[in-house]
Amino acid sequence: xxxxxxxxxxxxxxxxxxxxxxxxxxxxxxxxxxxxxxxxxxxxxxxxxxxxxxxxxxxxxxxxxxxxxxxxxxxxxxxxxxxxxxxxxxxxxxxxxxxxxxxxxxxxxxxxxxxxxxxxxxxxxxxxxxxxxxxxxxxxxxxxxxxxxxxxxxxxxxxxxxxxxxxxxxxxxxxxxxxxxxxxxxxxxxxxxxxxxxxxxxxxxxxxxxxxxxxxxxxxxxxxxxxxxxxxxxxxxxxxxxxxxxxxxxxxxxxxxxxxxxxxxxxxxxxxxxxxxxxxxxxxxxxxxxxxxxxxxxxxxxxxxxxxxxxxxxxxxxxxxxxxxxxxxxxxxxxxxxxxxxxxxxxxxxxxxxxxxxxxxxxxxxxxxxxxxxxxxxxxxxxxxxxxxxxxxxxxxxxxxxxxxxxxxxxxxxxxx
Amino acid sequence: xxxxxxxxxxxxxxxxxxxxxxxxxxxxxxxxxxxxxxxxxxxxxxxxxxxxxxxxxxxxxxxxxxxx
Ligand code: HEM
Ligand code: SF4
Numbered sequence: 335x336x337x338x339x340x341x342x343x344x345x346x347x348x349x350x351x352x353x354x355x356x357x358x359x360x361x362x363x364x365x366x367x368x369x370x371x372x373x374x375x376x377x378x379x380x381x382x383x384x385x386x387x388x389x390x391x392x393x394x395x396x397x398x399x400x401x402x403x404x405x406x407x408x409x410x411x412x413x414x415x416x417x418x419x420x421x422x423x424x425x426x427x428x429x430x431x432x433x434x435x436x437x438x439x440x441x442x443x444x445x446x447x448x449x450x451x452x453x454x455x456x457x458x459x460x461x462x463x464x465x466x467x468x469x470x471x472x473x474x475x476x477x478x479x480x481x482x483x484x485x486x487x488x489x490x491x492x493x494x495x496x497x498x499x500x501x502x503x504x505x506x507x508x509x510x511x512x513x514x515x516x517x518x519x520x521x522x523x524x525x526x527x528x529x530x531x532x533x534x535x536x537x538x539x540x541x542x543x544x545x546x547x548x549x550x551x552x553x554x555x556x557x558x559x560x561x562x563x564x565x566x567x568x569x570x571x572x573x574x575x576x577x578x579x580x581x582x583x584x585x586x587x588x589x590x591x592x593x594x595x596x597x598x599x600x601x602x603x604x605x606x607x608x609x610x611x612x613x614x615x616x617x618x619x620x621x622x623x624x625x626x627x628x629x630x631x632x633x634x635x636x637x638x639x640x641x642x643x644x645x646x647x648x649x650x651x652x653x654x655x656x657x658x659x660x661x662x663x664x665x666x667x668x669x670x671x672x673x674x675x676x677x678x679x680x681x682x683x684x685x686x687x688x689x690x691x692x693x694x695x696x697x698x699x700x701x702x703x704x705x706x707x708x709x710x711x712x713x714x715x716x717x718x719x720x721x722x723x724x725x726x727x728x729x730x731x732x733x734x735x736x737x738x739x740x741x742x743x744x745x746x747x748x749x750x751x
Numbered sequence: 752x753x754x755x756x757x758x759x760x761x762x763x764x765x766x767x768x769x770x771x772x773x774x775x776x777x778x779x780x781x782x783x784x785x786x787x788x789x790x791x792x793x794x795x796x797x798x799x800x801x802x803x804x805x806x807x808x809x810x811x812x813x814x815x816x817x818x819x
Contacts, residue, residue, distance in 0.1 A: 403807070404807065404808055404809060445762075448762060448763070449780070449781075452762075452763045452780065452781030452782070453779060453780055453781045454781075455763075455781065456763070456765065456777045456781045457765050457768055457769060457777055458777065687801075689804065689805060694807070695807045696807055696808060697762050697807070697808055699762065699764050699807040699808075700764075701763075703764065703765075704765055704769075
């Protein structure tokens, strides 16, 4: 439906009364939360109300989202006072002196930072890591399977979290002995729920930062050949990046490398267990896994709400996004847009590869996506191959779901076999 | 047909290199390039147009011979 030429474009104020509270807690960790149906029907762009009463735009259409994601007038600058925040907890975190590198800055700063770390995340580099990933997966399962069948274990802490954690530590050059130190802390940064945990999240971030700062000193004294060593030698010692920025950059990589993939491994496990025919097909033909991983990314859309602030006005599809307006791009609704995906609410690992935005789109599209895909493929294939009788140890609706304003996932996943 | 990548725009997402490895590859810095010679290799490789659409920063352009 397009507006006729003489209708003035609608602004945020034109629909204030019809802006539901947002974000909304998921009932099932990989399904749309209640109220998303209605938001989808309003598409491709509507309005929602945040915790502090502020009304912002919500982009839900896939095609429209693909136009807006790359639009340079939409900024990721978290230090902009108009940047929309999903919870008071995050408001507290903003009191930091500097914006988080990559995710929280715009070009040209963003491009410079991305260039520094990009070579380590290429397809070839990640493929070379596959045997390492496989080894970690097998070692963790050896430990888990040494327990009696029938034992209940938390798949998140036994497998889904330590595996990506060990891998990102290895890639960056964080000694393996230290990786468990981060598992806890990065979990607090990205997924801690409850407003009272603002301080905890902040403290965890500060501790990781301090650790990395110290690690930089140790590496300067005793260089190795990891990403961090390279950044120190090629960038810091040549004056292209200062120590503080480098420690922050490493912190962002470390934290994003932990929580994201682990949540996807947990939710994928749940979703596949709930679709036994598709799981059987995957077991019978493991070459289906790469495609299945992308379908699971689409289906679960764990990085659902991507925030932006408009730096300049944008007129689009009969709407006027004014400078200073907050914009939230809902990857889940874009990934379940019926115009882009047939029967969008069904998991279908045989679906033709579509254009999901589970890793985002535009200049901030996930730098770790090749790594994440490799980890998910190996984690899921190995898990279902080695533990054919794997099942949830509690009913699916009793698995605790994360708060709505953080990365989507579960806080534990009790399983048995 | 000519295939070109705007290297100033490319963010090294590798979408193209994964989708059509016969045409795109990543260089040492992590950015994608068109494999020399692949443009004139006869038939349009399957998935090429989809790769153009999938690029998150719209850095790939195809110029059909005779069209542009
Ligand atoms: C399945 C797992 C993952 C999911 C669902 C995911 C999702 C995303 C999304 C949606 C964005 C875009 C954010 C935005 O536009 O504001 C993003 C960016 C990013 N991701 Fe991931 N990610 C995953 C794994 C990883 C891994 C393993 C790393 C490891 C380093 C990583 C590092 C990053 C970084 C650094 C950015 C910011 C890139 C930039 O701003 O240029 N991610 N991710
Ligand atoms: S898809 Fe686009 S951004 Fe990604 S590597 Fe290819 S040209 Fe670069």
